[in-house]
Amino acid sequence: MKNVIEVKHLTKSYKQNKAVDDLSLTVKEGEILGLLGPNGSGKTTTMNCILALLKFDDGKISIFGKEMAPDSYDIKAKIGVVFQEVAVFDELTVYGNIDYFCGLYIEDKATRAQYVEDALKLVGLEENKNQYPKQLSGGLLRRLNIACGIAHKPKLIFLDEPTVAVDPQSRNNILEGIKKLRDDGATIVYTTHYMEEVEILCDRVIILDHGKIIAEGTNDELKALAKIEEKVTIEVAELSPKQLSGFENIKNVDTVSYEDGILKVVFGKGKNNLAEMIDYLKANRIQYSRIFAERPTLNDVFLELTGKELRD
Amino acid sequence: MFWHNYKYALKTLVKNKSLVFWTLAFPFILAIFFNLAFSRLHDYDVFEPFDIAVVRDDAYRKETVFAEAFGSLTRGDERLFKAKFSTRDEAEKLLSEEKVEGIVYVEDGQAHVKIKKNGTNQTVLKMATEQVAQSAGMINDIAAAEAERSGGAMNQFEIYAKAVEIVQNAEPKIEDDSHVMNVVSIEFFTLIAMACMQGAMLSTEMLNRCLPNLSHRGKRVAIAPTKKSRVILSNTLAGYTVLLVSVILLILFMRFVLGVDFGTHTWLIMALAAVGSLTATMMGMLLAVAFKMNDNAKQVVVLSVTMVGCLFAGMFGGMKIIFDEACPWMNKINPVGLITDGFYSLLYYEDATRFIVNVVSLLVIAAVFFVLSVRSLRRARYDSI
Numbered sequence: 014m015k016n017v018i019e020v021k022h023l024t025k026s027y028k029q030n031k032a033v034d035d036l037s038l039t040v041k042e043g044e045i046l047g048l049l050g051p052n053g054s055g056k057t058t059t060m061n062c063i064l065a066l067l068k069f070d071d072g073k074i075s076i077f078g079k080e081m082a083p084d085s086y087d088i089k090a091k092i093g094v095v096f097q098e099v100a101v102f103d104e105l106t107v108y109g110n111i112d113y114f115c116g117l118y119i120e121d122k123a124t125r126a127q128y129v130e131d132a133l134k135l136v137g138l139e140e141n142k143n144q145y146p147k148q149l150s151g152g153l154l155r156r157l158n159i160a161c162g163i164a165h166k167p168k169l170i171f172l173d174e175p176t177v178a179v180d181p182q183s184r185n186n187i188l189e190g191i192k193k194l195r196d197d198g199a200t201i202v203y204t205t206h207y208m209e210e211v212e213i214l215c216d217r218v219i220i221l222d223h224g225k226i227i228a229e230g231t232n233d234e235l236k237a238l239a240k241i242e243e244k245v246t247i248e249v250a251e252l253s254p255k256q257l258s259g260f261e262n263i264k265n266v267d268t269v270s271y272e273d274g275i276l277k278v279v280f281g282k283g284k285n286n287l288a289e290m291i292d293y294l295k296a297n298r299i300q301y302s303r304i305f306a307e308r309p310t311l312n313d314v315f316l317e318l319t320g321k322e323l324r325d
Numbered sequence: 326m327f328w329h330n331y332k333y334a335l336k337t338l339v340k341n342k343s344l345v346f347w348t349l350a351f352p353f354i355l356a357i358f359f360n361l362a363f364s365r366l367h368d369y370d371v372f373e374p375f376d377i378a379v380v381r382d383d384a385y386r387k388e389t390v391f392a393e394a395f396g397s398l399t400r401g402d403e404r405l406f407k408a409k410f411s412t413r414d415e416a417e418k419l420l421s422e423e424k425v426e427g428i429v430y431v432e433d434g435q436a437h438v439k440i441k442k443n444g445t446n447q448t449v450l451k452m453a454t455e456q457v458a459q460s461a462g463m464i465n466d467i468a469a470a471e472a473e474r475s476g477g478a479m480n481q482f483e484i485y486a487k488a489v490e491i492v493q494n495a496e497p498k499i500e501d502d503s504h505v506m507n508v509v510s511i512e513f514f515t516l517i518a519m520a521c522m523q524g525a526m527l528s529t530e531m532l533n534r535c536l537p538n539l540s541h542r543g544k545r546v547a548i549a550p551t552k553k554s555r556v557i558l559s560n561t562l563a564g565y566t567v568l569l570v571s572v573i574l575l576i577l578f579m580r581f582v583l584g585v586d587f588g589t590h591t592w593l594i595m596a597l598a599a600v601g602s603l604t605a606t607m608m609g610m611l612l613a614v615a616f617k618m619n620d621n622a623k624q625v626v627v628l629s630v631t632m633v634g635c636l637f638a639g640m641f642g643g644m645k646i647i648f649d650e651a652c653p654w655m656n657k658i659n660p661v662g663l664i665t666d667g668f669y670s671l672l673y674y675e676d677a678t679r680f681i682v683n684v685v686s687l688l689v690i691a692a693v694f695f696v697l698s699v700r701s702l703r704r705a706r707y708d709s710i
Contacts, residue, residue, distance in 0.1 A: 064548050066537050066544060066547055066548065066707065067707060068707065083547075083553075084552075086550035086551070086552075087550070089548060089549060089550040090550040092548060094544075094545070094548050096541055096544055096545065098541040099541070100540070100541035100542045100544065100545050101542070102333075102337050102542070104336065104337040104340035104341055105333070105336065105337060105340075109333070109336070113329075113333045114545060114549075116326065116329040116330075116333075117326065117329075117330070117546065117549035117550075117551050118549060118550060120326060120329070161545070162545070
């Protein structure tokens with residue numbers, strides 16, 4: 014697969030602070046790349062530099078094989094961007110907003126009308142097309158924001174935290190829409206600090222912290238970095254110190270913690286950890302109300318690599 | 326793309342309630358208030374001449390043109406005032422005993438009015454005195470120019486007679502009520518100038534929309550495959566269109582609904598309004614690119630700049646005379662002052678020199694604003710957005 018974006022040694026500082034620090038990345042054609050990191054990790058700044066909106070101190074950026082510059086109109090024509098902030102006109106209807114922004118790319122009126130209808134359908138706003146932004150809920154407004162950014166059917170799409178402050182229904186709609194865009198052949202750079210979305214959507218993930226890439230790979234590759242196999246959580250009303258220390262002796266257990274009636278046991282490796290745990294509970298006649306096991310998340314990866322949680 | 330952007334820019338501007346209020350509704354409301362306040366000045370029947378005291382001392386006598394002109398308001402059947410010519414002490418006593426509505430006196434070559442309380446009569450006295458002082462100043466200026474032009478061929482009497490004739494004959498239609506027309510006209514002229522300058526808000530808003538460091542919508546426009554200059558030009562043109570239409574509607578409203586007399590130069594008045602609107606548009610453009618502030622802050626700045634300009638230009642009573650004396654250059658660079666003076670010169674000057682000077686000055690100011698804006702805009706990428 015061809016590289017759609019190539020960033021080499023990108024560095025961007027705000028006075029003394031390095032927002033992006035010698036960052037290099039590539040985005041391959043047809044993939045969804047997740048840029049994951051906590052607030053202030055440099056995700057949006059990286060995106061703005063790639064889009065030639067911001068000056069940067071050092072580095073080289075090329076898109077579709079050409080160097081990106083503010084006047085690279087041929088490249089810009091193939092790009093769609095959905096910014097974190099809702100950027101629409103209160104004075105225009107839903108249809109008017111999409112038509113206006115689409116018109117900055119598509120001059121032919123008939124084509125544009127079809128594209129606007131397609132965008133309305135994609136984000137599920139067909140029934141709201143004559144409403145004004147102020148009449149829309151937060152979730153619908155976000156969907157309009159997305160429609161304005163992708164109506165012209167771009168080949169490369171940047172989505173900067175498109176689901177911030179969105180209700181579950183709209184979030185599902187947005188995520189389904191993004192999958193559809195990928196299925197239609199678009200390459201997508203998806204910026205977020207919601208690891209669940211990255212896990213659902215992204216083919217490849219880059220984790221950023223303090224403007225640097227701290228990990229890169231597929232979901233499974235990254236989770237392998239977490240050095241844990243399984244996390245088991247058990248609701249236990251009472252537990253004596255002796256019973257608690259007994260958990261540490263179970264095979265493959267890495268760490269054990271007990272707080273407010275919740276026991277958390279982390280296994281470093283192994284396949285039948287949950288079964289062994291249940292056996293131990295029964296053998297020691299420990300009463301429990303609920304038990305479940307989960308695989309490591311990208312948050313565990315981030316915790317492993319930085320010592321802090323993604324949403325800190 | 327140019328017309329697509331222009332069409333939507335127009336659509337969004339005319340639907341923006343805040344902008345429509347300040348650029349269209351507010352001047353209309355002020356025009357109605359001005360009309361209510363000044364309409365009685367045209368109707369002599371409703372005026373009963375009222376008592377005033379005029380301090381006839383050396384300072385008063387020295388200002389011969391003013392003394393003669395003001396005196397004419399105290400004589401005849403259509404007199405405005407029943408004047409008691411007296412000393413300063415006598416006048417003060419009459420005022421303190423409320424036997425007169427106000428005192429007119431001259432000090433340091435300037436006419437002043439002293440009143441004890443506010444009311445319609447006091448307003449009329451103030452406005453009439455200001456207007457007479459302004460006309461007297463104009464006659465003196467014209468006389469000085471005529472004296473220089475004649476090179477000694479005319480005597481003092483002939484010079485002043487000609488100056489008076491120029492002022493009186495400049496606009497025959499208003500000859501009969503010239504003692505009130507001038508003041509009213511200035512107020513309305515200043516109002517048109519204010520409407521033009523407040524239009525700077527439109528271009529400020531239009532620029533905000535297409536620059537990524539000023540708005541989120543600007544970011545969206547900046548990443549589109551369209552030349553920035555083209556978007557800015559179409560947006561600015563849309564702002565100018567809305568402003569010009571608003572100002573022309575205001576002029577037509579004043580002329581045909583409120584019955585304000587603009588003389589016979591309606592087309593030149595429209596042309597001057599167009600140039601004034603252009604200057605305001607360029608000012609708004611500069612304001613948008615030079616200062617990174619939010620929309621509301623920029624609106625406040627535009628309103629403040631416009632109101633200060635109106636103050637210098639004479640919207641709020643006799644301040645124009647004071648500012649013209651204290652800093653004569655101020656109204657040479659004040660767009661509101663230039664627009665107001667342009668209208669005024671159409672009514673009171675036979676030749677078009679002063680009008681043309683005002684128009685050219687406005688165009689120069691617009692050009693300066695434009696060049697400064699373009700210099701700022703040429704930085705294509707930003708350190709931060």
